[in-house]
Amino acid sequence: MNVSLGKRILLASRPVGEPKESDLRIEDMPVPVPGPGEMLLRTLWLSLDPYMRGRMSDAPSYATPVAIGQVMEGRTVSEVVASHLQGYAPGDIVLSPSGWQTHALSQGRLTRKIDPSIAPVSTALGVLGMPGMTAYAGLLDIGQPKAGETVVVSAASGAVGSAVGQIAKIRGARAVGIAGGPAKCRYVVDELGFDACIDHRAPDMAARLKAACPDGIDVYFENVGGAVFEAVFPLLNNFARVPVCGQIATYNASEMPAGRLLTSQVTRAILTKRLTLRGFIVTDFAARHGDFLRDVSAWVREGRVRYREDVVDGLEKAPRALIGLLRGENFGKMLVRVAAPER
């Protein structure tokens, strides 16, 4: 009897600084056979996200790291190949935590069916998935933008940032993006409809940001940290809200950067300006998932929230693509097309 072969990517070693391709190892594996109560999933799309850098490290964080020799964690859109699990049939498309592999067994845990009639199924990993939900909950529940306020978001062309700015616009706020390079900035303004976008690589970034925010900043949706945070911080208005979602500028740092902004300056400003800085991860807002799907699905359908995908083909391209993502080389939601659907 022939055993079909699939592929998987394991964490080979913990990166020091920027991950190297050799920190991840691709290997063949037998395609597993589902037992009772299980189904076999075939990965169509693998999502690459900045949080994955944290899972490669054993520094204390909100989630346990991937063990050395274990399959890298990741959300996928997968097709049911065979099912002994009630409610799932071959051909169904599901969101699954399958990880970086071509096939996976599932007992349905953390899995939900995707309706392909709403939008392309890959959006379940982007604007209608975790990144979109992160933008929705962080902006609306923590940022609480009001009409006429100024919302600034970093990594503005990315999966989370692009949704943040567009939702801010829907709420009547002014949206100012910060992104890497003129092409991304043009896209953020011309395609996504932000009011302005600042290139964080410009040497006079702080001055440009100030000019783009003549009334100061009421909400800063923080994705990156580092120099961008330092440019934003002095512009925050009284009672400004700062949802802290990511710190991608420091994810590869083996030592935290000192920067020019002192902790005492931050706490002094928190006091005198009555700022709110609040960290969150998307699962803290699970109760809002129904609201999110209802609102953002409608906005996507109406063309009020647009998205862009950056796709590489083939699981073997995933390590290089993750390295690029952490450098800001992607342009839009980073996805690996692992296979085409069979049906």
Next chain:
Amino acid sequence: MNVSLGKRILLASRPVGEPKESDLRIEDMPVPVPGPGEMLLRTLWLSLDPYMRGRMSDAPSYATPVAIGQVMEGRTVSEVVASHLQGYAPGDIVLSPSGWQTHALSQGRLTRKIDPSIAPVSTALGVLGMPGMTAYAGLLDIGQPKAGETVVVSAASGAVGSAVGQIAKIRGARAVGIAGGPAKCRYVVDELGFDACIDHRAPDMAARLKAACPDGIDVYFENVGGAVFEAVFPLLNNFARVPVCGQIATYNASEMPAGRLLTSQVTRAILTKRLTLRGFIVTDFAARHGDFLRDVSAWVREGRVRYREDVVDGLEKAPRALIGLLRGENFGKMLVRVAAPER
């Protein structure tokens, strides 16, 4: 005709670093005569508070500074001497923003009558006044302590801190204070009923604090900043709340101290631990004043919230007393007894 003389204290120069007595100047003044719609107030008690250091400086803050040559700002408990203002009669005791002077005219702005039957009238400047309200609103509305959680408060023997810990206890939380020196720490535990109190002057302060908080810290009520903040920060639990009320450790600093805690470490922890840091000043919570007076008056009457006053006699002692307050030399709510009531 004889003109009666009073005294007032003016801001003579903006302090650099710690204020000097010569930054304030006492002078005689004619006691003013109330016109139509005015009343003449005689100051009984002047409150000294850390925020006054900010008013002596022209650095940007939430309030305009006192101008050079202007009477120093301050809340007082005063007695009505003569009144052409409806609703106020000689002998009434009022809370007033009279400033550092023996007499003031008032048109009733920011003034309210005090009922001397509730508690000694000086408490309108302490536990039943702005410091008590600061503790109440900051702890309950931002800190939101739950039963069994650990609440840490710095400047724990002071007007705000002592109320914070006692209200935390009433809410069923564990209260740990941080104060300067063994006498204050004994008072905080033995008289106020905190579960523990750490002397911030102890060389092993951070280790002692950790030992006193075996389950970590859920709420840190921040009054001081600096090294105390650095000792607290690593002990914060997931979802901890940090009401930022004061930064007294840095009020005299002409340059902000660098400290050992990097801004990037702070923002990283805000993200991974989903912390909330929120600054406030008491007037942000004006809508809660009725709740505060009802609850804390009852708790004081029942002996569940106790307070201590540190009194100096005579307006001329105010400059030295403020300098001492900023050094942490006071023990309890700092008050200047300016005069005894006539009636």
